[in-house]
Amino acid sequence: MTPDALDLTPGAHTTAARVRAAFHGTSETRISGSRTSPDVFLYADPGARQERGHRVYDGWAESDEHGEVFHFTGTGLLGDQRMTLGNRAVLEHAARGGELHLFVADGHVGDLTTPIRYRYLGAFHLDPGTPYLERPLHVMRHRPVRAFVFRLRPVAGKPYDRDERDRAPADPESVRPHVFVSRRP
Numbered sequence: 001m002t003p004d005a006l007d008l009t010p011g012a013h014t015t016a017a018r019v020r021a022a023f024h025g026t027s028e029t030r031i032s033g034s035r036t037s038p039d040v041f042l043y044a045d046p047g048a049r050q051e052r053g054h055r056v057y058d059g060w061a062e063s064d065e066h067g068e069v070f071h072f073t074g075t076g077l078l079g080d081q082r083m084t085l086g087n088r089a090v091l092e093h094a095a096r097g098g099e100l101h102l103f104v105a106d107g108h109v110g111d112l113t114t115p116i117r118y119r120y121l122g123a124f125h126l127d128p129g130t131p132y133l134e135r136p137l138h139v140m141r142h143r144p145v146r147a148f149v150f151r152l153r154p155v156a157g158k159p160y161d162r163d164e165r166d167r168a169p170a171d172p173e174s175v176r177p178h179v180f181v182s183r184r185p
Contacts, residue, residue: 010161031086038098045105059168074148122160127151
C-alpha cells in the first residue's frame with residue numbers, strides 16, 4: 001500500500017495497520033513513526049479510560065485563547081513515562097519537519113475480535129507555549145506514575161474533524177478508574 005492509496009481526509013476511517021503499511025510505520029504502539037516521512041502517527045482512544053484498568057487523558061480539552069486543543073497521553077505504563085522513543089518523536093516532530101497525524105478509536109472494523117477502526121482527525125502540532133503537561137496515570141491498583149499529556153493543536157489552514165464523543169475528562173487530576181475490590185468479612 002502507498003500513502004496515496006490511503007484516505008487521509010478528516011473524518012475518514014481506517015485501521016492502524018493500513019496506516020503503518022502505507023507509511024512504513026515503525027511500531028505497534030499508540031505512537032508510530034514512519035520510515036518514509038518525518039511525520040508521526042498518533043492513535044488516541046478516549047474510551048480506554050476504564051476499559052483496561054488504566055487511565056488515559058485522550059480527548060478534546062476546553063478551548064483557550066489560542067483555539068482548540070486535544071490532549072494525547074504519551075506511552076509507557078511501567079513506571080514514570082520518559083521522554084524517549086515515541087514520546088520524544090512527538091516532542092521533536094517539528095524540528096524534523098514533520099506533522100502529527102491524529103487518529104481516534106471509533107469502534108471496530110467488524111465485531112469486537114477485529115481490529116480497532118480509527119477516525120482520522122487531521123494534522124496537528126504541539127502547542128508552542130505548553131507542549132505537554134505531566135499528570136498522574138493510574139495503572140490498575142499500583143501507585144500512580146507520571147505521564148506526559150501532549151497538548152495538540154490543529155495545523156492552521158488545514159481541515160480537521162472534531163466530535164463531542166472525543167472529549168477529554170473535565171478534571172483529569174481527580175478522575176480515577178473504578179476498580180472493584182472484593183470485601184471479605
